[in-house]
Amino acid sequence: MEVDGLVTALERIEHAARDFMHPAHKSDAPSVLLDVLAECGRALGHPYAIDPGLDDARNEASRHCAAVQENLSAVMEEIRQLHMTVSGLLPSLVRIADRE
Structure with a gap:
């Protein structure tokens, strides 16, 4: 891989990481960061022997x-599981609250 490919990968990682740390305007920042890390992280693994x-x-x-990438994937899966669990609990709890 050429050095300019590495530069491009690093720029994309930096941008996605910045958006993840300051997500006020980017609700999809975690998934974007994960996608960028999966795509561009491979560019970091190649030896370039520059310096x-x-x-x-x-x-x-x-x-x-x-x-x-590994930790964010795990966190996103836990969030999905939490969402599914809470979504399953809510209808029953709403019915109980409506009866009271």
Whole structure:
């Protein structure tokens, strides 16, 4: 992969991470970040041999990218499960509250 591809991937990751941290205007920020990390994170895993310091930073960014992707996927699944559980509870609780 060319260096410009790495730059593009890093720019997309930075933008998605910024939108995730400040989601006031972006309700889909978590899923966008997850998609960008899945797509662009692979670009961080390729050795570029540009400069040892840059390669170390790229490796660290790659590790963070993988950890965030894994953890965010798990959090999103937990949120889906929570939503399903709460959605299942609400009708029964509304019926009980209406009887009182």
